[in-house]
Amino acid sequence: MAEGEVPAPPEGFKASNGRGPFSTVNGPIFHRLTDQHVQHAFFAEHRHTNGMGLVHGGMLTAFLDGLLAAAVFRGAERPAVTIHLSVDFLHMARTGEWVIGEARLTRATAEVAFAEGRAFVGTRDVVRATGVFKLMKPRLR
Template identity: 65%
Template sequence: MSGPADDEGSPPPAGYVPAEGRGGFSTLNGPYFHRPGEGELAEQAFFARRRHANGLGLVHGGMLSAFMDGVLAGAVFRGTGKTGVTIHLSIDFLHMARVGEWVMGEARLTRATRDVAFAEGRAYVGGHDVVRCSGIFKLMSRER
């Protein structure tokens, strides 16, 4: 079964570029895009394809969880300059995302200690939030 949601999708939103170097799991689930910048807000996106969906054509909760885990980790890196490994992830599913939509994610670091960082974020489609989430990350010694 093929169709528009199986091809390369629509062009990424303005200002977003392909994300690279994310590892095998994320590469397989992507492609992901991010908005480069210097601010505290980490912004990423993906175009929802059939492979991201459940049998109802809705983006699978596991896909949204994996995506937001990466968005939160991006906020941790942006705010601390260190890679963070997830030690806790909390997600509230608020609305549906469908195949053929751009799912946008944004997150910011809320607090960091020497060894642990905290981040909060959301994924949204159009004018509605799809998920809200928070995470706790163990900071690794590998720096920028």
């Protein structure tokens, strides 16, 4: 498969559009919703890897940051920005694998929200994260 050529996403996932310039360059990112989680996925390409040929920790961190923020948006129904992100790297992801993440809102106050999530490849967890997010006022259009 040529670089930049992404196979069909896992069942139920659809391409995410309008994610902003950073995520667009690092994508494509796909999404689906379940009753309990927001789920995102990306196909690991060579451009996502470090010098050892493993998916770069920065890519995984950015992926989880966006995923947790999406869970906050879904649960709190407000946009949010990251205050704190804690990431634990558990295993490796490699080129040619689908990295799937799932996250959920765990708590929200009037101004701050908390979320947790994980990313996995097949049956192995690759990374887990928790985050604290500042809830923003919706933009007036």
